Amino acid sequence: MSRAITTEGQVIDVFTAAGLPKPDISILSDQFLAEVRGLKHKNVAAELLEKLLKDELKVRSKRNLVQSQVFSEKLKKTLNAYHNRAIATQEVIEELIKLAKDLDSATKAGKEMGLTDDEKAFYDALAANDSAKTAMGDVKLKIIAAELITQVKKSVTIDWTLRESARAKIKVMVKRILNKHGYPPDLQEEAVKTVLAQAELLCAEWV
Template sequence: MPQKNLAVELLRKLLEGEIKVRRRKNVVQARSFAEMLEQAIRRYQNRAVEAVQVIEELIALAKEMREADRRGEQLGLSEEELAFYDALETNDSAVQVLGEPTLKQIARELVQTVRRNVTIDWAERENVRAHLRRLVKRVLRKYGYPPDKQEKATQTVLEQAEVLSEQWALAA
């Protein structure tokens, strides 16, 4: 392939577009894929890998993104529930302590709780944001989510809630 640089650039742009779309649905997944893309491109720019290798890595990343789409179906979770599940799953000790079934239940309950309590301007109003933060922490404590990582999980869940609530507001 004579235009390897062009192929790398095209793949990068396509993947960036896909990541941008994901960012509106699943913050954790988008962040993870963006980091993987950035690392691959950085290695290529630093001449640590050849164009052919980076093209293979980018194709593998695209396949991984497709697999991530199927993951929700395999777990029996909706797209929204999977987004909250991913937010909770970033904590390895939570996965080990609670297990997949409990994390799925927490994710389902978080979707219901957040959906019931978000308003259009909730992210700007600190009192509403604080109320939602308390509700999220209450759900996490109810299921015994590890306290050492509870604050980070709460922040990630609220970040995810901001993204999804925009979609919910548009759909309403």
């Protein structure tokens, strides 16, 4: 899907084939989106946007577990509808453009909240459950996210994910922090699992 095949059988990057530079999703301009909308072959426009989003989500899957999962599911749902002909090509283009802008907004939201990328990843892990987000509020979740990063960084070792005792110790610590800040008890088990999974993504940079 990320390549277009010419009649000679040569493989050409779809962005080059469309006469467009490959954009950075963080600086996705209205001009670029207008050019995509204006492409003669609408299926190529859809392919461009699909590649852009898949590439970006692949990068984010190594940094922010919840965000990448949420947007990957939205992308999958949109593409399934398109491939099953439930929506037309022009409609899928608009849906993918909206998804790209929403993804960019999700990144900017962390900066507007004063969070680092790592803190935003843990914030998203804690806020994955809407009930928890409503009960706790942004301020408390930001405080918990910052404390989790500080404490988990102090506790992780290179092989902590392989040693059951080390993993259990961090699990207890995470639960203690959630309890201290009043995170809903009935939602803690799932939150702990998500926080540990998020920690696994980032711990290689911490040890």
